[in-house]
Amino acid sequence: xxxxxxxxxxxxxxxxxxxxxxxxxxxxxxxxxxxxxxxxxxxxxxxxxxxxxxxxxxxxxxxxxxxxxxxxxxxxxxxxxxxxxxxxxxxxxxxxxxxxxxxxxxxxxxxxxxxxxxxxxxxxxxxxxxxxxxxxxxxxxxxxxxxxxxxxxxxxxxxxxxxxxxxxxxxxxxxxxxxxxxxxxxxxxxxxxxxxxxxxxxx
Numbered sequence: 001x002x003x004x005x006x007x008x009x010x011x012x013x014x015x016x017x018x019x020x021x022x023x024x025x026x027x028x029x030x031x032x033x034x035x036x037x038x039x040x041x042x043x044x045x046x047x048x049x050x051x052x053x054x055x056x057x058x059x060x061x062x063x064x065x066x067x068x069x070x071x072x073x074x075x076x077x078x079x080x081x082x083x084x085x086x087x088x089x090x091x092x093x094x095x096x097x098x099x100x101x102x103x104x105x106x107x108x109x110x111x112x113x114x115x116x117x118x119x120x121x122x123x124x125x126x127x128x129x130x131x132x133x134x135x136x137x138x139x140x141x142x143x144x145x146x147x148x149x150x151x152x153x154x155x156x157x158x159x160x161x162x163x164x165x166x167x168x169x170x171x172x173x174x175x176x177x178x179x180x181x182x183x184x185x186x187x188x189x190x191x192x193x194x195x196x197x198x199x200x201x202x203x
Contacts, residue, residue, distance in 0.1 A: 013090040022066040023075040028086040030186060032059030040064040040079055042072045044136025048175045048183050051080070055179035056186075072138055080146040084153025091186070094118050096194040101103075101185030105177040110164025112173035114181040122152035127161040128174060135167035143171055147178070156185075 017023075034054040038046045041064065053060040064077030064085070090171040091097075102115045112128070124147045130140035151158040160178065164170040 005055065008197065011090050011094065013086040015082055015086050017078060019078070022064060024062070024078050024079040024180035025061045025065040025084045026060065026062040026082060026086055028083070028090055029059035030056075030087070030090050031185040032057055035059045036059045037063075040068060040075055041068050042138065044138050044171075045072070045076055045079065047136070048171060049089030050085075050174055052175045052179045055176045073142060076142050076146055077149055080149040081095065081153045084155075087154040087156075087182075088103055091118065094120060095196045096188055096190075096192045098184050098185050098187045098189050101181035101183065103177045103180030103184065105173045107164070107169035107173040107176070108166065110152055110173050112160065112170065112177040114177035115159045115173070116151075116181045116185055117157040117180070118185050119156075119157045120155045121157055122155045124148040124151035124158045124160070127159075127182075128170065129163065130167050130170060131165055135171055140167060140171075143174070147174070153160070 012028065014027045016025040034084050036050050036053045036076060038049050040046055040062070046090055049060070049062065062079065064075055064079050066072070066078065068075060089146065100116070104111065104113045113156050126144050126147060128144070133140055135143070147158060147160060156179065160174055162173055164173070
């Protein structure tokens with residue numbers, strides 16, 4: 001995969017990626033108001049990304065076309081990869097930030113917990129079991145894969161856990177918890193005076 005048209009400024013990133021399977025374009029502002037314009041051809045994915053951006057307070061314009069005649073796998077995977085890369089590039093130098101974030105989000109009978117670190121080391125550990133194999137026409141196994149790809153591309157460490165009886169509520173709680181944890185971790189800490197939040201002196 002190749003990334004084209006990269007424009008990165010302070011806490012903003014514009015990216016596009018085109019392959020034989022997908023064409024994804026996005027514009028991301030980390031310090032936004034949760035304004036979204038999202039169309040991937042996968043309605044459930046659109047809804048989840050809207051929840052993520054809204055609760056992280058990201059402004060996100062994301063347009064994707066994929067080989068949905070096959071299935072939604074490539075679209076979900078490439079959207080997650082490009083969004084993660086955009087977050088990484090928008091953060092820039094990981095200094096002066098809270099670095100760690102944690103959130104617990106209930107959605108009726110479901111609940112999800114997210115803990116993350118802007119570590120620079122992409123890793124996702126998920127302890128979430130969905131009641132059903134599909135949600136909104138998307139394989140629930142692909143929800144796990146989405147977070148793994150996103151964490152790797154964003155270079156964050158993400159731990160997600162949760163449970164519930166309703167697949168939609170559980171997935172939405174996962175996205176909202178991740179969003180709230182991101183919002184906390186990305187917050188600037190004036191006491192750091194622009195220094196990396198690490199005993200190593202860098203991330």
